[in-house]
């Protein structure tokens with residue numbers, strides 16, 4: 001079970017002068033119930049991987065398994081609906097997919113397509129809208145009259161209403177204000193915990209990788225260059241520099257302290273943890289001085 | 293699906309044809325269509341065919357690409373060829389059924405139409421593969437200039453044209469993106485009857501139109517903010533320059549025409 005890529009290659013527009021190999025011999029594994037961050041430079045093939053595992057693109061070579069569905073170059077378009085019903089995909093700038101007359105109808109669109117009854121779809125839609133924190137006086141409005149941030153929430157609700165077991169997020173918070181970003185990311189984290197989801201997050205925010213993910217895959221020009229955990233990744237300063245990846249602020253802080261001769265017992269994943277570790281350190285130092 | 297369309301796309305390269313002036317290429321492409329309708333015999337078509345292949349080889353784009361360019365238009369070609377074949381007005385009847393009648397002249401005409409079609413598509417593909425859309429728009433603006441005398445809004449039309457050409461690839465990409473987003477929400481474009489498939493277009497067309505509209509408004513604002521005014525003469529950033537190679541190309545076309553006329557009248 002889980003998601004598995006075995007020697008997958010993908011070429012856009014093959015056999016034309018515009019042919020472009022976006023993925024080259026990619027093998028990776030995403031365990032069920034993990035929160036995996038997929039990072040790498042712009043153009044390194046992250047979105048391509050996501051579209052492959054949702055059956056929106058078909059690999060040029062190799063085998064993809066999503067739970068018990070197999071996708072190979074021979075797979076026919078018609079059979080891919082089963083894959084799509086298991087995966088909920090939030091695209092880059094998802095507000096571009098809104099089209100219904102009311103917010104509620106737009107969120108109900110997905111569940112209805114996958115064969116839910118009107119009542120069930122409406123219940124799922126309302127639940128999802130509550131999750132993303134959209135006030136209920138907006139539910140009967142046209143989605144085109146909302147602000148950019150509100151539209152984003154509606155679009156995300158449209159995916160959550162499908163109750164997917166695998167949630168795929170392609171830079172879901174790009175372009176949101178800091179408060180909105182935090183709210184949305186917290187919501188995904190809670191959902192991950194509560195519903196035992198498998199989450200795959202593409203992001204350029206290293207802070208989010210450190211804070212939420214428990215598994216990281218690093219891409220570089222169409223290849224997987226590292227699979228590890230966030231703490232191991234960010235501990236290796238030299239490797240990060242080589243691959244031009246940023247280090248999260250809390251880790252930078254810890255490294256600065258280390259340079260000045262102060263070592264903490266563990267690496268923090270967010271500011272609260274950093275504060276706790278610092279308190280511990282101060283206490284220990286204090287006790288030692290008291291002893292002397 | 294849309295990614296397979298070759299006609300109308302630009303492949304940036306550095307070749308003799310790429311370096312030619314867009315005006316020369318547009319003019320010669322139009323001339324080519326007139327020339328091909330002058331040809332009425334096999335030797336003429338043979339020469340045209342060889343000439344066209346020679347031109348494609350000058351573009352540094354493989355012949356395979358041109359052949360792929362013909363593929364999406366295959367139904368249109370077949371349809372026209374069959375019309376020619378079955379509804380020829382005169383000639384010696386070879387085969388007859390109900391209202392269909394195949395005559396020797398009809399058959400010959402059908403083959404001519406087929407060859408013409410393929411050659412014209414190839415030559416138009418040469419134009420679009422080697423010339424950026426903006427250069428084509430510039431060339432058309434230049435060639436339409438005489439129409440200013442009869443108060444035809446040449447500059448506005450050419451601006452519309454260049455904006456339209458510029459946004460074709462953007463809209464294609466966007467269509468693809470929206471289709472994917474709706475597919476992920478369970479829209480099925482591959483299965484179902486005609487009504488279901490037409491219904492599946494609504495969730496694509498509405499976002500596509502609203503986005504296009506938004507983009508148009510933003511573009512208009514950006515242009516006004518930078519001082520664009522309708523009816524005012526504009527200076528230009530890209531300047532078309534006529535080189536010796538353009539004159540040479542025109543001479544070659546002239547030579548081709550002379551050869552074809554000689555063949556038509558004396559052989």
Ligand SMILES: Nc1ncnc2c1ncn2[C@@H]1O[C@H](COP(=O)(O)OP(=O)(O)OP(=O)(O)O)[C@@H](O)[C@H]1O
Pocket residue numbers: 012013020021022040041042043044045046047048049
């Ligand atoms: N439809 C397409 N046709 C041709 N090439 C494409 C297409 N979509 C993407 N590519 C190319 O494939 C490569 C990988 O694209 P992809 O969208 O997967 O990158 P990404 O890692 O998601 O980047 P970003 O961080 O900017 O979203 C890019 O170089 C891109 O130019």
Ligand SMILES: [Mg+2]
Pocket residue numbers: 046047048092170
């Ligand atoms: Mg991307």
